[in-house]
Amino acid sequence: MGSFGAESPLIAGRYRLDFRLGRGGMGTVWRATDELLQRHVAVKEIHVGEGLPESDARSQRERTLREARTVAQVRHPSVVVVHDVVEEDERPWIVMELIVGRTLADRIAAEGSVPPREAARIGLALLGALREAHRHGVLHRDLKPANVLLEAPAGRVVLTDFGVARMDGGTTITESGTFVGSPEYTAPERMAGTGAGPESDLWSLGVLLCAALSGRTPFQQDSLGGVLHAVMAGDIRPPEAARPLLPAILGLLERDPARRMGAAEAEGR
Structure with missing residues (x-):
């Protein structure tokens, strides 16, 4: 239809x-x-x-x-x-x-990488969105450029598609017993099946910033197995374009969720 x-x-x-x-x-x-x-x-x-x-x-x-x-x-x-x-x-x-605009993924595909100042603006908006969602006990679990809308003409940043979101203590919306989310953007603890918390969304934000700044994630590989290995054990090498936001990105891409940078600290970086 x-x-x-x-x-x-x-x-x-x-x-x-x-x-x-x-x-x-x-x-x-x-x-x-x-x-x-x-x-x-x-x-x-x-x-x-x-x-x-x-x-x-x-x-x-x-x-x-x-x-x-x-x-x-x-x-x-x-x-x-x-x-x-x-x-x-x-x-x-x-x-x-109804948001009139395009996704961040479409923006990157059409115009290439995002300048550092614009990436910082998008990151701050998403940090605010995640902090409010987490305050209500809601985890997004699929944060990626395709789920971020840039409203025209002002460029308002809007996080959408909570289709695989999860409430603390609950189960996944549309749970099917299969993995949900996008592997390149998925936190290591979720890959390992050890649970997910607000920290998992913050990892995804760090990956998203790398993708916005360079057009690709640090974990892009030719196969799903390669992606899983890169997320779990590979060297994390943010792109050179990420240098202006490097302290925040490295803090968000800390594999140990207990040591991962929190939203408030990331906002200050």
Whole structure:
């Protein structure tokens, strides 16, 4: 379904789907119209429960709705605003503000690496977003350039796609028993299966800054096995372009989460 006519689907009796913006492993994002408030929104259809026994699928949907509503409590200028969380056709749908702009990944692909001052601005915005999310017990777990939006024309930095987010003590949204996230951006403790905390998101931010400044991560390899080895045991060599932000990046890329630089210290660097 790429676009619709006059009879396009109406979600929760209110949100009329206009056309599909994108699709990933965790869900499909639609541009939609909120017919009650007469505004455009983004609606994410979460893919959960597919292929599971009905009892397991129901439990997963209920957990997803509960956890998505917790994510909706996170309020920060650099966190995408969640307007509503509903269930339709036995699927959870998350209604969010519609951001007009492009992802950081698209920006890097189109124009190359980001200047240090702009990378610092993006990093500070994301640190603020993560601190607020962590205050609510929410871990993002998939921080990467494709999940960072740069709103046009002002360039507001917005962290989005909490599709694999996790609440402290909870399970993953759309948990399927498989690894979730992006290996090059995933902290060593998550790779080792020893758990994840706010420190894991901060590692991902350090990798993201390297990618923004040079166009690639320090762990880019030709195979998944190579990536895993690079993250877990390889030499960490931030790119030369990262020199202006090197103290913060090296602190964030400390393999031992107990010694990793915290958000407050990184903001001061």
